Amino acid sequence: MNFGASPFGSLTPVVKNLLIINGIFFLASILLAQNFGIRLEKILGLHVPMADDFQPYQLVTYMFLHAYPQFYHIFFNMFALFMFGRMLEMVWGPKRFLIFYFVTGIGAALIHLTVQYIEIVPVLKEITNAMNNPTHENLSQFFVLQPNQEISREVAIESLMRFRTDFLNSHVTIGASGAVFGILLAFGMLFPDTRLMLLFPPIPIKAKYFVIFYGVLELFLGISRYTSVNMGHLNVAHFAHLGGMLWGFILIKYWQKKGIY
Numbered sequence: 001m002n003f004g005a006s007p008f009g010s011l012t013p014v015v016k017n018l019l020i021i022n023g024i025f026f027l028a029s030i031l032l033a034q035n036f037g038i039r040l041e042k043i044l045g046l047h048v049p050m051a052d053d054f055q056p057y058q059l060v061t062y063m064f065l066h067a068y069p070q071f072y073h074i075f076f077n078m079f080a081l082f083m084f085g086r087m088l089e090m091v092w093g094p095k096r097f098l099i100f101y102f103v104t105g106i107g108a109a110l111i112h113l114t115v116q117y118i119e120i121v122p123v124l125k126e127i128t129n130a131m132n133n134p135t136h137e138n139l140s141q142f143f144v145l146q147p148n149q150e151i152s153r154e155v156a157i158e159s160l161m162r163f164r165t166d167f168l169n170s171h172v173t174i175g176a177s178g179a180v181f182g183i184l185l186a187f188g189m190l191f192p193d194t195r196l197m198l199l200f201p202p203i204p205i206k207a208k209y210f211v212i213f214y215g216v217l218e219l220f221l222g223i224s225r226y227t228s229v230n231m232g233h234l235n236v237a238h239f240a241h242l243g244g245m246l247w248g249f250i251l252i253k254y255w256q257k258k259g260i261y
Contacts, residue, residue, distance in 0.1 A: 001088030010058055011082075012089040014098050022176065025064040026074050041065055041174050042210075046109055048116050050124075051168035063105045065174035069240055077176045084187040086181075091190060096255075100186065101179045103251050108178020108216040113245025116171055123167065131160050173237055181218070181241040185211055211245075218242050 025040070032038040046062035047054040066074035089097040130138040134156035137144060142163055151159075188211030195204045204211075207211075218241045 005261035009066060010086065011084045011164030012092075013027055013060070014089050014094045014095075014101070018081060018101070019178075021224040022066065022078055026066050026068065029065060030068050035258070041172050042169075045172040045174045046113070048113060048120060048168055050120070050170045051171065052085050052165060053169045053172075055234070059106050059109050060102070061174045062109065063102075063179055066176070067174065073175060074170055080180045080184065081176065084183050088183060088186055088190065100182065100251060101250065104182025104248045107180035107250075108182070108237075108240040108244035111246065112173055112237050116145075116167050120168070120171070124164070126163050127160055127167075132158050134160070137183070173240065176179040177236070177237065178225040178240045178244035180244070181214070182244035184214065185245040186252060189249070193197060194202065215242065218245075 012157035029040045032040060042053060044058060046058045046067055058215075066077065067175070068074075081108070085097070085101075088100070091099065126138075126141060130142065134153055136145060139151060139156055139160075142160065145151070188207045192206065192208035193208045196207055196210055197204050218238045
């Protein structure tokens with residue numbers, strides 16, 4: 001999308017530094033994985049709190065990691081930060097913009113973890129049930145077993161514990177999308193009638209309608225996760241995007257109420 005000429009032409013300090021930091025982490029992720037087998041997402045990506053790999057600092061560090069070797073994940077996030085974040089920083093100043101960025105990013109993570117918890121708990125209950133009663137029927141939910149294959153109770157419990165650990169550690173979230181969607185929401189609230197030129201299709205649209213469209217789309221895609229497993233959206237944290245918008249809305253309203261908007 002295109003705003004046209006300035007005032008969107010200058011690069012503000014916080015946006016510039018965020019772009020640089022995200023770029024450094026992206027390159028580091030690729031180089032460390034290819035040369036040393038170190039995967040930063042295992043260390044810095046956001047894990048569910050029940051996982052062995054979870055650390056509290058991941059609520060912040062996950063925002064600076066992006067999927068690789070594909071370039072589109074970091075490109076679209078940084079493009080949106082570049083296009084929308086500059087104007088917000090000009091209005092709010094660096095300090096308030098940085099606060100907004102981290103509040104929406106961390107808030108998005110909390111919303112996403114809540115949704116993940118709701119999704120994961122039924123599976124954990126099934127694992128616990130299988131550990132307490134390791135019958136062939138219960139174990140076949142997690143392992144490929146022959147019709148008459150028998151497994152000792154000790155082996156079954158050990159295998160289920162390992163499966164539980166791997167299952168929890170496999171839920172990793174990365175990306176600045178939550179904060180970026182918060183920025184998108186803020187832009188629509190501060191500059192509702194600013195016309196954006198979409199690339200596909202190439203039509204103008206007011207910022208407020210663009211934000212509403214994206215919010216509804218993310219809600220639909222998030223809900224569709226529970227109704228279909230064939231829509232190709234299971235790896236996208238749609239509720240994190242909505243969480244970023246929600247926390248952005250709350251923070252802006254709070255600033256308005258306090259007269260520091």
